[in-house]
Amino acid sequence: MERMSGTARDAEAVSRFVETFAAQLVEAGMQRMAARVFAALLSSDEGAMSSAELAEQLRISPAGVSGAVRYLSQAHMVAREREPGSRRERYRVHGDQWYAALTNRDAVIRRWEGALREGVESLGPDTPAGRRMAETLAFFEFIEGELLTMMERWRVHREQLFGEPGEPGEPEPGEPGEF
Amino acid sequence: MERMSGTARDAEAVSRFVETFAAQLVEAGMQRMAARVFAALLSSDEGAMSSAELAEQLRISPAGVSGAVRYLSQAHMVAREREPGSRRERYRVHGDQWYAALTNRDAVIRRWEGALREGVESLGPDTPAGRRMAETLAFFEFIEGELLTMMERWRVHREQLFGEPGEPGEPEPGEPGEF
DNA sequence: CGCTTCTTTCAGAAATTTGTGAAGTTAAGG
DNA sequence: CCTTAACTTCACAAATTTCTGAAAGAAGCG
Numbered sequence: 001m002e003r004m005s006g007t008a009r010d011a012e013a014v015s016r017f018v019e020t021f022a023a024q025l026v027e028a029g030m031q032r033m034a035a036r037v038f039a040a041l042l043s044s045d046e047g048a049m050s051s052a053e054l055a056e057q058l059r060i061s062p063a064g065v066s067g068a069v070r071y072l073s074q075a076h077m078v079a080r081e082r083e084p085g086s087r088r089e090r091y092r093v094h095g096d097q098w099y100a101a102l103t104n105r106d107a108v109i110r111r112w113e114g115a116l117r118e119g120v121e122s123l124g125p126d127t128p129a130g131r132r133m134a135e136t137l138a139f140f141e142f143i144e145g146e147l148l149t150m151m152e153r154w155r156v157h158r159e160q161l162f163g164e165p166g167e168p169g170e171p172e173p174g175e176p177g178e179f
Numbered sequence: 180m181e182r183m184s185g186t187a188r189d190a191e192a193v194s195r196f197v198e199t200f201a202a203q204l205v206e207a208g209m210q211r212m213a214a215r216v217f218a219a220l221l222s223s224d225e226g227a228m229s230s231a232e233l234a235e236q237l238r239i240s241p242a243g244v245s246g247a248v249r250y251l252s253q254a255h256m257v258a259r260e261r262e263p264g265s266r267r268e269r270y271r272v273h274g275d276q277w278y279a280a281l282t283n284r285d286a287v288i289r290r291w292e293g294a295l296r297e298g299v300e301s302l303g304p305d306t307p308a309g310r311r312m313a314e315t316l317a318f319f320e321f322i323e324g325e326l327l328t329m330m331e332r333w334r335v336h337r338e339q340l341f342g343e344p345g346e347p348g349e350p351e352p353g354e355p356g357e358f
Numbered sequence: 359c360g361c362t363t364c365t366t367t368c369a370g371a372a373a374t375t376t377g378t379g380a381a382g383t384t385a386a387g388g
Numbered sequence: 389c390c391t392t393a394a395c396t397t398c399a400c401a402a403a404t405t406t407c408t409g410a411a412a413g414a415a416g417c418g
Contacts, residue, residue, distance in 0.1 A: 029208025119196040
């Protein structure tokens with residue numbers, strides 16, 4: 001089932017995966033370009049690509065790459081690194097990517113909680129609507145706590161499966177946090 | 180801090196909450212109309228409104244309500260019910276709404292897993308890229324399992340907080356599952 | 359220091375998404 | 389059955405988003 005000479009990757013197969021996986025991410029709410037860039041990085045052997053490589057493989061303009069990368073790095077899903085002594089930048093998915101994505105989800109939830117607290121207060125905690133919102137709020141607070149312990153369990157589980165402890169990589173409280 | 184006569188709700192305050200909360204949902208990827216309808220239902224005292232009421236409060240056309248409700252009910256976030264002996268339909272947020280929403284998230288994850296499995300296979304499980312994807316896959320499988328037990332813990336937690344056990348409400352494996 | 363190479367920003371074209379009016383469909387009530 | 393109230397679907401207009409080319413902005417390297 002080996003294709004090509006065994007050394008070169010089957011560009012066709014890579015591309016097919018990139019597009020199907022990206023499509024799923026888009027359907028879940030991610031921007032198209034960002035999804036494609038992310039999928040491409042994920043399926044690259046190095047786990048990192050330069051702007052030019054991305055532009056070529058995905059057939060998009062450098063500007064498009066730039067925008068996608070800005071989105072992804074705000075969501076902490078890729079890291080940018082400079083090849084030492086070169087103007088060329090590389091974008092990398094690191095092992096912590098999903099941890100970071102979920103941490104960001106957490107930021108989103110926190111904003112929801114803020115809105116809900118205001119709602120409870122302005123509608124009155126003793127009205128039926130207020131009680132319903134208070135319950136919703138409680139649910140999110142619960143989830144928030146769970147996320148934390150869940151990621152801890154993942155770290156453990158991961159080591160069991162793969163041995164290596166993932167790179168440390170500071171999760172940082174993080175920006176807006178869209179995705 | 181009571182406003183109005185105490186019986187009528189402060190329409191202004193409700194509207195303000197609806198719009199701010201909806202805005203947060205939109206930012207997290209939900210369609211605008213769906214978010215507004217959902218927020219309106221959440222902040223209604225009954226937890227249910229008719230199409231006409233929604234159209235009036237949100238100043239949108241019946242067609243808009245129809246579209247939003249279709250989205251929400253596919254995502255299992257609202258239930259539709261018929262007032263017996265009337266052509267009027269009511270849309271209701273039930274206690275299980277978040278459970279349902281997360282169940283749906285689960286469906287999304289399953290689709291991601293499918294794409295990833297194909298990716299691992301077509302790129303080769305022994306290539307660096309293949310290994311990276313396999314790890315991602317493992318992460319999602321882990322999350323999938325966690326979601327299940329998490330919701331169980333929520334049920335328990337919820338009863339502690341509020342006493343009442345939420346309505347049963349069949350979660351159903353569910354359709355596409357956008358949100 | 360200026361040249362060259364890469365990246366980002368910006369204004370606008372293109373494509374997609376969203377929301378509406380109007381016609382169509384379903385079902386209650388006479 | 390026919391009427392009428394309510395919801396849905398559909399085609400299109402409007403708004404928004406996405407992507408690009410061009411120009412401006414950094415940063416290595418001579």
